[in-house]
Amino acid sequence: MRKFVGLGLAAVLAASLTACGGGNAATSTTAAPAAGNDTTTEAAAENGNEETTASAEGGAFKIGVIGPLTGPAAAYGIAVQNGVDLAVKEINEAGGVNGAMLEMNSQDDEHDPEKSVNAYNTLKDWNMQMLVGAVTSKPCIAVAAESSNDNLFQITPSGSAVECAAPENVFRVCFADPAQGTASAKYIGENKLATKIAIIYDSSTEYSSGIREAFVAEAANEGLEIVADEAFTADTNTDFSVQLDKAKNAGAELVFLPIYYQEASVILKQASDKEFAPVFFGVDGMDGILSVKNFDTSLAEGVMLLTPFSATEEGSKAFTDAYVSAYGIEPNQFAADAYDAVYAIKAAAVQAGISPDMDASSICDAMKAAMTEISIDGLTGDGMTWDAAGETGKAPKAVKIVNGVYEMQ
Amino acid sequence: MNKNKVRMQNGITYAIVVGCWILVQIMDKTGHMTSLLRGILVPLCMYSILAISLNLTVGILGELSLGHAGFMCVGAFSGAFLTKCLENLLPNLQLRFFLAILIGAAVAGICGILIGIPVLRLKGDYLAIVTLAFGEIIKNLINVMYIGLDKSGFHFSIKDTMSLGMDETGVVIIKGAQGITGTPKASTFLIAVVLLLITLFIVLNLIHSRTGRAIMSIRDNRIAAESIGINITKYKLMAFSISAALAGVAGVLYAHNLSTLAATPKNFGYNMSIMILVFVVLGGLGNIRGSMIAAVVLTLLPELLRGLNDYRMLIYAVVLIVMMLFNSSPRAIELRSVLLERFRRKKEPAAKEAA
Secondary structure: OHHHHHHHHHHHHHHHHHHHHOOHHHHHHHOOOOHHHHHHHHHHHHOOOHHHHHHHHHOOEEEEEEEOOOOOOHHHHHHHHHHHHHHHHHHHHOOOEOOEOEEEEEEEOOOOHHHHHHHHHHHHHOOOOEEEOOOOHHHHHHHHHHHHHHOOEEEEOOOOOHHHHOOOOEEEOOOOHHHHHHHHHHHHHHOOOOOEEEEEEEOOOHHHHHHHHHHHHHHHHHOOEEEEEEEEOHHHOOOOHHHHHHHHHOOOOEEEEOOOHHHHHHHHHHHHHOOOOOEEEEOHHHOOHHHOOOOOHHHHOOOEEEEOOOOOOHHHHHHHHHHHHHHOOOOOHHHHHHHHHHHHHHHHHHHHOOOOOOOHHHHHHHHHHHHOOOOEEEOOEEEEEEOOOOOEEOOOEEEEEEOOEEEEO | OOHHHHHHHHHHHHHHHHHHHHHHHHHHHOOOOOHHHHHHHHHHHHHHHHHHHHHHHHHHOOOOOOOHHHHHHHHHHHHHHHHHHOOOOOOOHHHHHHHHHHHHHHHHHHHHHHHHHHHOOOOHHHHHHHHHHHHHHHHHHHHHOEEEEEOOEEEEEOOOOHHHOOOOOOEEEEEHHHOEEOOOOOOOHHHHHHHHHHHHHHHHHHHOOHHHHHHHHHHHOHHHHHHOOOOHHHHHHHHHHHHHHHHHHHHHHHHOOOOEEOOOHHHHOHHHHHHHHHHHHHHOOOOHHHHHHHHHHHHHHHHHHHHHHHHHHHHHHHHHHHHHHHHHOHHHHHHHHHHHHHHHHHHHHHHHHHO
């Protein structure tokens, strides 16, 4: 009996292996571009722009997207997917890049480095030529190692750990973690917001601890005194009374929160219960605090944050409207980063003069050089430029929450 | 089972592994290989090793362990730590990787003994819960550990990288929750298959040896085993630590397959332990070949279902339930035996006619 079952399973295994091997054609059909994409291509054809049609038939740039579309980090991955989708549609409607259309295929990585590499390989089977991703830091590091092996152009919208952009084929739209910490300390010091600072950070994520480390290092140069430096972990992120008591007793005038908005909303609630009212200062992870369910947004009054993107800002109005009408939710900075990433690809592709019939490696070589020569005005910064290390040069924007909306400082 | 039958059964198991390897080589040569499949080969071997090693504890020793991912974590970190430390001393990556495998196995094995001494006094559910706690402790310990290396030696801290107090030549090797970044990609399919064969060799030989029979007698009737003079503690510890050491090997493979290694709930938490347990239970308790095949099928499945997008997790769960039912519900077993009987009957007259 056992033998029979064993052999049966072995047969299944063999079948699945061969199915996988011969599945090249199947992969590309299932991975066909989003329906919206097809219609835009057709729309371009109807417009009678023959050149576009011809080159669209000749080939389109295949852009892969990797991000968490399921699981706890899905909000970020879906935002990036939507951001890329919107930008791709817009660019295709406006005639594409160098006369060629863009085609997009997004794959789920569940915020897991191992799955991320699988997603990357799936996209390679689809003949991806450029990659927007991965969305989260750890998967991005794993994918960057693979893409640098293959010499495939990669731009991550939001992989903020330093190592994400370490290979020379990888560029990023967001700030690196230390850059945010340093920028925050500088901003606080230069604007004389406070001198006694308390920090509450999540020691179990590299995002939070990375920003905090850079902040502490820079705080010394700015004459800021760290009076309390309290950590929590993913397992203890529901009660912050100990950390807040310490900050309060140490007489902190400003509490620096390099954390995500869910936890920040709990901290704000508990601080108001304790009648502790310092200045709360966050970074880009704080963006989204006004959309937390069951959260009294009046508690967030006066919170300051450094963020590259604000949905209510004048410059991002067109994007926000288009995004809301297409996907039914407010865009966040991940969507904006992704949107900018696609426009950066477009600008660099025009600069490099690449065409879809080139292979991924020669596209990468051309794009690497072109990325350092372009400058674009995006949603997350004006005059964005990139250096050869893949880091972006843009100024962080500080906003303050006043009457439930962001107000630029 | 007589000796020849055992040999044949073991032979089939080895042959499946070697056969798969040959199949992959042929596909590679004839260009039928997709990038996805090429990338997933090492994880397939790794999960097979994990499933086989856990089967030794759960199926052969008969103790439910929910902390297997903890041993994998220990192996992964000690192995990756070694390859990072010896980067300058020993430029030969293959040699370093070989050492890393040995160290990973040794450290995980020692952890297995250390944990085993107090834990194996417990039975059943209690043991399961303590091993679960152990796995979480390992993960959390690694998440607060900062280890750096400079010319004056190692620096250790559980606070942050600044408190390591290293000079300018210092390199942070383990960086708390960020783990180890930049492990070289040394795991290849060939190495993974060889390790899988070694694992099979160790486990299959152990099971069919005198020691293995002693271990199984503890599982079947502890009191009877004790009464005939079997040293229960010794055999329990032996099975538990061998299982841990093999999980450590799988951990080293994992660490050297990705360039980033962090102890997250996803890869080294109890989710992973339970995932491995699912492989074992689906493959059949005590059935080594079965757990190997279950590991391969269940790892491949979500990747092959990628075309279904968000529905793939749902389908995966449904398929898992169906497979479990098919494999172990009494009705399904009855149905299977009826089908098998019919199949045999059809064959027999044909054979007689031929004769």
